[in-house]
Amino acid sequence: MKRIFSGVQPTGNLHLGNYLGAIRNFVALQHDYECIYCVVDLHAITVWQEPAALRAHTREVTAAYLAAGIDPKHSIIFNQSHVSAHAELAWIFNCVVRMGWLSRMTQFKEKAGKHRENASAGLFVYPSLMAADILAYKATHVPVGEDQKQHLELTRDTAQKFNNDYGVDCFPITEPLILGAATRVMSLRDGSKKMSKSDPSDMSRINMTDEADAIAQKIRRATTDPELLPGPAALDEAGRLPEETRKARPEAWNLLGIYAALSDKSWSEVLQEFEGAQFSAFKKALTELAVDKLGPIGAEMKRLQADPEHVDGIxxxxxxxxxxxxxxxxxxxxxVVGFLRP
Structure with a gap:
């Protein structure tokens, strides 16, 4: 059977982007794949984490998985540090992966910024650990956001180089799964930037535990433009949204994409529904939809977080x-490598 591996970092403030870009897809995939879903706490500590907060955030991500509908009896839910194979295989891969590959990783450049000398070695070799996460289970598919495609390419390169170096057919060449209309959920304040838990403005994101009033306020105050909403003519012949079209009105397309994802509708269906509408009417419909979809999940997350023993048992x-x-x-x-084992 085809096997899925994926994970979410426990760094706090899970938001709509985490839900639409990852967690909601995890729920859908568990019906057609053998699914392994991880809380990647080893990845989290590539930058400093307050220990007590890391424990709380690990439970928060687990609660989000469960509240969204992942079945812990059907799928596997665990935190990365509990399975030592991740760290052990990552070291072997550190000896397979080339420095040049890691130097080209755009996420390292973004997170390290101008002061790379002060970045942790863990942040630099993060993609080796990601490869180990996936290949420790010989996962055949990984659901990824567009920003993670480069890391998955490195996983594929690592598997291929290991197989070639040792003359074996050990690891599969894992395939990406990029799903849904809102694979990129952008900030509510700036449509050119990703929705992020690290943004200093809480108004830039909808948190998974936000109450209905907070969701309504954030959507009402979300940045828009003065034009009416576009119609299906803005799409290409295959019904896709051209990148140049998105860049021309990033805030509008971000909100439309969120609506499409939450409603499980195509771009074409949403644009037919709202063509020529004003943002005030559209935002009202988006608010009702977001509250309906996220409200029960947020309430269940809070209930689960109040019962840490149950979460830890899972x-x-x-x-x-x-x-x-x-x-x-x-x-x-x-x-294969040649290690003597007891």
């Missing part, structure tokens, strides 16, 4: 099931 069970898959694969890799 993580422990998931880690045991994940390790049962990963450990034989790690032993296979150790044998």
């Amino acid at each position: 993580l422990r069970d998931g880690a045991e099931r994940a390790a049962a898959i990963a450990e034989p694969i790690l032993r296979e890799v150790q044998d």
Whole structure:
């Protein structure tokens, strides 16, 4: 059976972008794939995390998985640090991956900024750990946002180089799954920037635990432009949104994309529905939809976070099931590399 691996970092303030770009897709995929969903706490500490906050945020992501509809009996839910195969395989991959590959990673450049000398070594080799996360389970597919495509390419390169170096057919060449109309959810204040938990303005994002009044206020105050909403003629012949069209009205297309994703409608259907409408009418419809979809999830997240023992039990069970898959694969890799084992 085809196997999915993916994860979310526990760094707090889960928002609409995390839901539409990742978690909602995780729910849908569990019906057609064997799914392994991780809370990637090892990745989180590539930048400083307050220990108590990291524990709370790990439970928050787990609660979001469960509240959104991931079934912990059908899928595997666990936190990365509970399965040592991730770290062990990452070291082997650090000896396979080339420095030049890592130097070209745009996310490292963005996160390290102008002071790369002060960035952690973990941040630099982050893609090796991501490759280990995926290949420790020989995952065949990974649902990714467009900003993660480069890291998945490195995973594919790592698998291919390992196979070639050792003359084996050990790892699959993992395929990306990029799903939905809102694979890129942008800031409500600036349509040219991604919605981000690190943005200092809480008005730039809709948090998964926001109450109805907060959601309504944020959508009402979201940046727009003075023109009426476009129609289906703005799409290309295949019904896709051309990038140059998006860039011309980034805020408008961001809100329309959010509506399309939340309503499970195509671009064409949404544009037919709102062609020529004013933003005031559209924002009212978007608010009602967002409150209807996110309200129950946020309430369930809060309930689960108030019961940490239940959440921790699900993580422990998931880690045991994940390790049962990963450990034989790690032993296979150790044998290929030439390690003596007890």
